[in-house]
Amino acid sequence: MSTHPDDNPVTTTRRRLLAAGSAAIGGAVLAAGASAAAETDNLPPNIPEWMKAPGEPMGSQPYGAPSPFEKGVVKNISKTLKQYISASGRTPLQELDGIITPNGLFYERHHGGVPTIDPAQHRLMLHGLVDRPLIFTMDDLRRFPSQSRIHFLECSGNPGYSKPYGKTASDLVGLVSCAEWTGVSLKLVLQEAGLKPEAKWVVAEGADAAALTRSIPIEKCLEDAMLVYSQNGERLRPQQGYPLRLLLPGFEGNMSVKWLRRLHVAAEPVYSREETSKYTDLLPDGTAREFSFYMEAKSIITRPSGGQRLSAAGFHEITGIAWSGHGKIVRVDVSVDDGKSWQEARLQEPVLTRALTRFRLPWHWDGKPTVIQSRAIDETGYVQPTLAELLAVRGENYFYHNNAIWPWRIAHDGEVTNALA
């Protein structure tokens, strides 16, 4: 971010504003800013300082950065991780509007750090049960007919089944994001190599230090899988797999292998460490579900949500996001009376398959303590369950695929907290 030099006459006021702005952002308070701004001379009837001198010249930000007043809107990264090269950072869902996640705030999960890959040296090798094993450069892949589609991506451990669950929407389910992805249909590239009849799985491998591998059913590869090189219009960020990643819409995020360098077409899954010791779902009886890929229907209210505060009784819009790995969201119900009754929220267009869907409900808060929550229904008829319903079947050790309804408690003073914490 660019700032004025110290001899600029507006610096003092600007610094004060910056401090006030960042303080307000920290709590994502719905009533933010009013009291801080009142201390300045920039309000009516006075002319604000930023109208009395030219602003930053063209070229001061050749890429661009958010307003300095938004500097608190950053990824939610724990300060107490055991290690940072195999860790995750969450999207600040409660700070965002619409359905598209800005690239800089897209959630991250790495298993061996973020590699710096020269795209000129990157190769994708396609081999195994194919007629013609092939090697592609990035230029090769960009020559194929391209497509752009909007899909969510979600880590399967978002969140776990045991306390502590976290305080904010980001703490709870910040390992989901949504973007417009551009690349080439995986089906097209597999056809270029020619699949043999025995081809049932494709083992994808990343070019990171974890050389992460996951096995993907051939049906998914031929349905809607993509080889992606761009995200929201620009080339992938390194954290998202630059220069090439796989995208498997609706499947757990770990399978959309980043920094993709190899596709091994096989008759069987490889049973890699990720798909045996990690991304399996342990049930109370000691059995564990394997190859559990889909992310089921889910929603969360992002405003008002944990860490925020309603400024006053009266009108507020309730809004949030819903998504399903099985297709489109067809309905989101919202309860403002602790689950006693439900109202149908309005779905914001576009409602896309395997994408975040924004929902909204107008609401008059009477100023009394209550609990609000949302539940999503997808086009298969599946209804988002409660945490209690999930725990009754799966127990606390299941760890992945927690798509529970998440209620927010609103106190008499408007403070919003996690009702299940």
Add this chain to the structure above:
Amino acid sequence: MHWRKTCGVVFAILAGICANGARAQGSYGIGRPATAAEIAGWNIDVGHDGSNLPKGSGSVGHGREVYAQQCASCHGDKGEGGVGDRLAGGQGTIGTAKPVRTVGSYWPYAPTLFDYIRRAMPQNAPQSLSDDDVYAVSAYILNLNGLVGADATLDAKSLAAIRMPNRDKFVGDARPDVKK
């Protein structure tokens, strides 16, 4: 990796077969043929049945030494865990309220251990261990779990023959499991 070089020489003879016709047959003619040597160099996938395991072998004793140098600082002297995952123990806990998931208690296939160590460990220098060292470290971790004796030496065949205690406990995905 010696085995990759060896495989490269062996398979190089076959490379020309793959090269013929790929451009002509693909719909778009994009990409170039991958030679057998190139594939052998990159294809380090080890199947759960031990397929594609390389030549070589390693003993528990040697594995103890490699482990002490390369692994113990993250995983503990006896695989008890630390910054890295716990690797040993936990047998009998998987169906309890406090499951301890380790190589010995949870992993269904022993060859996966070789695959993962070779491709991703040690975390600060992955793919730096020789195949013999990977066999040795695998043997030592399996020994810590009581699955091979202290005098064992593992190679492709013997590693694939190990029956992991939790192998039969994996089931299919039964979701949707909460229905309304």
